[in-house]
Amino acid sequence: MLFKWLLFSLCIMPAMFSNTRRKCPTECQCSMDDLDRYQAICTKGGLNSLLSPNELDADVKVIIIRGPRNSITIGPALRQFMKLEILRITDSNLPAIGAESFWGLKYLRILDLSKNNITNITENNFRGQDNLLELDLSKNKVLRMASSTFRHLTDLRRLNLADNSIVELVQRNFFMLSRLKYLDLSGNPLQDLQPDVFRDVPELKVLKCRNCQLKKINPQMYNLLPLLSELDLGRNEFKFLDKDEFRDVKRLTKVLLDGNQLSVVVDQLFRMQKSLNHLDLSYNRLAKVPNDSFLQLTNLTFLDLSYNKLVRLEPQSIRSLSNLLTLNISGNVLMDLREMRETFELIPQLTHLAIADMGTMPIGLLHPFKQLRYLNISGNSLNNTALEVIDPCRELEFLDLSRNQLHGISEDTALRIQGIRNVRLDNNPLICDECHMGKLINVVRQVSSK
Numbered sequence: 001m002l003f004k005w006l007l008f009s010l011c012i013m014p015a016m017f018s019n020t021r022r023k024c025p026t027e028c029q030c031s032m033d034d035l036d037r038y039q040a041i042c043t044k045g046g047l048n049s050l051l052s053p054n055e056l057d058a059d060v061k062v063i064i065i066r067g068p069r070n071s072i073t074i075g076p077a078l079r080q081f082m083k084l085e086i087l088r089i090t091d092s093n094l095p096a097i098g099a100e101s102f103w104g105l106k107y108l109r110i111l112d113l114s115k116n117n118i119t120n121i122t123e124n125n126f127r128g129q130d131n132l133l134e135l136d137l138s139k140n141k142v143l144r145m146a147s148s149t150f151r152h153l154t155d156l157r158r159l160n161l162a163d164n165s166i167v168e169l170v171q172r173n174f175f176m177l178s179r180l181k182y183l184d185l186s187g188n189p190l191q192d193l194q195p196d197v198f199r200d201v202p203e204l205k206v207l208k209c210r211n212c213q214l215k216k217i218n219p220q221m222y223n224l225l226p227l228l229s230e231l232d233l234g235r236n237e238f239k240f241l242d243k244d245e246f247r248d249v250k251r252l253t254k255v256l257l258d259g260n261q262l263s264v265v266v267d268q269l270f271r272m273q274k275s276l277n278h279l280d281l282s283y284n285r286l287a288k289v290p291n292d293s294f295l296q297l298t299n300l301t302f303l304d305l306s307y308n309k310l311v312r313l314e315p316q317s318i319r320s321l322s323n324l325l326t327l328n329i330s331g332n333v334l335m336d337l338r339e340m341r342e343t344f345e346l347i348p349q350l351t352h353l354a355i356a357d358m359g360t361m362p363i364g365l366l367h368p369f370k371q372l373r374y375l376n377i378s379g380n381s382l383n384n385t386a387l388e389v390i391d392p393c394r395e396l397e398f399l400d401l402s403r404n405q406l407h408g409i410s411e412d413t414a415l416r417i418q419g420i421r422n423v424r425l426d427n428n429p430l431i432c433d434e435c436h437m438g439k440l441i442n443v444v445r446q447v448s449s450k
């Protein structure tokens, strides 16, 4: 008891007292964060002005202001908080950033102004911020930026410009960002990416331009980004990728090309991608996968081919995917699953498989998959008899049976699913009475009595 009190007085009381001595605006909550930094969090909404030093101690290190219904402008007042390391003002209707608003805030590492109403950004906005690591301007209304807008941010690692209205990247748009690792341009109607722009970001590892209305990319861009490891070009308008498209980006580990209009993955397209782990080609128009398309992808663990127009998947085409763990071929309604047996036998190591929205599943189809832990067979008109298809998979932990034709849980069905930790059964014409569900009710009783 005495020991506890001692501990309390030594550790907790000083913190309590120092908290009470500190100033904190009524709209905010102030505390010490995990790294023992004094922080002010103002998320009640309805703020009309920024915090002034009369209300808040000048040595605050973290300020987080979030709407809704805020209407704030930022200006030189911020400079009084000289120790600021993290500043987030989001969802607050900020119309602009203001010239030199952050001048003198030399410890500022993270600046997040996402979800505001910022239309213009200029180099004046960031003067003095040569220690900033992260800048988030996503979900604003930026239309275009001038050349060298970010020139003062010479140490910047992450830049998020997603979901603005940027129509073009100008020459030297990212001038001086030579340490940038992460760039998100998604959700801007860019239509094109000028390769020259990427000359200034030679260390870029992650590039996202999802939903940018892109039709093609000048391969010169890849040539300037030798360290690129993650590329997200999902939801664009690519119809065809030339076999040399990715020739110069040899370190890619993750490529997202979902939601484009690709009708073929040409042989050798990924011949340089020996490090590729994750490939998403879902929601395209692929009718076939040529025999050598994935030949060099020996490190691939995740392959998503769902919602295409595949008629079949040749054993030849997946023969080198000896590390594949997850395969999704859902929604290829033209595919005849009776012809998939031979293909599946080449990838018995799979742990995750999605074959949803495909129609009838022949008994024996899943025979090779002894190690499967996750199986999605929703939307396949399965009835209680057809559920026999899962019998070979003894290691299942997750099973999605939603949107099928299971009428009640028969004894067989109950036995089949009782060992599986997580089973989804929604949207089946289940009849919930003792007669149809009796076995399941008994199982539940057994489990709960344990």
Ligand SMILES: *[C@@H]1O[C@H](CO)[C@@H](O)[C@H](O)[C@H]1NC(C)=O
Binding pocket: 093, 095, 117, 119
């Ligand atoms: C955002 O800015 C535009 C023009 O800059 C203005 O017309 C609009 O009212 C602003 N929206 C809000 C919610 O303040």
Ligand SMILES: *[C@@H]1O[C@H](CO)[C@@H](O)[C@H](O)[C@H]1NC(C)=O
Binding pocket: 096, 119, 120
């Ligand atoms: C944004 O910049 C343009 C061109 O420099 C200028 O015409 C416009 O008035 C600026 N808008 C705001 C809200 O400052």
Ligand SMILES: *[C@@H]1O[C@H](CO)[C@@H](O)[C@H](O)[C@H]1NC(C)=O
Binding pocket: 274, 275, 276, 299
């Ligand atoms: C393949 O993956 C393994 C394990 O993640 C890794 O050690 C190896 O370097 C990768 N091979 C290539 C060519 O990237």
Ligand SMILES: *[C@@H]1O[C@H](CO)[C@@H](O)[C@H](O)[C@H]1NC(C)=O
Binding pocket: 291, 314, 315, 316, 317
């Ligand atoms: C692809 O491989 C299959 C065997 O899986 C073979 O029948 C077919 O002729 C091959 N196609 C081409 C174009 O080589």
Ligand SMILES: *[C@@H]1O[C@H](CO)[C@@H](O)[C@H](O)[C@H]1NC(C)=O
Binding pocket: 282, 304, 306, 326, 327, 328, 352, 353, 354, 376
């Ligand atoms: C395909 O299945 C995998 C594994 O369940 C999942 O991670 C992925 O999101 C699915 N793809 C689509 C488009 O739903």
Ligand SMILES: *[C@@H]1O[C@H](CO)[C@@H](O)[C@H](O)[C@H]1NC(C)=O
Binding pocket: 330, 354, 356, 357, 376, 377, 378, 379, 400
């Ligand atoms: C199973 O697949 C369907 C269709 O692709 C999808 O809607 C559902 O979310 C998936 N289930 C899970 C648990 O991911």
Ligand SMILES: *[C@@H]1O[C@H](CO)[C@@H](O)[C@H](O)[C@H]1NC(C)=O
Binding pocket: 360, 382, 383, 384, 385, 386
């Ligand atoms: C269950 O589904 C299988 C395969 O679709 C079908 O052959 C069989 O007639 C169905 N059984 C019942 C009772 O509807």
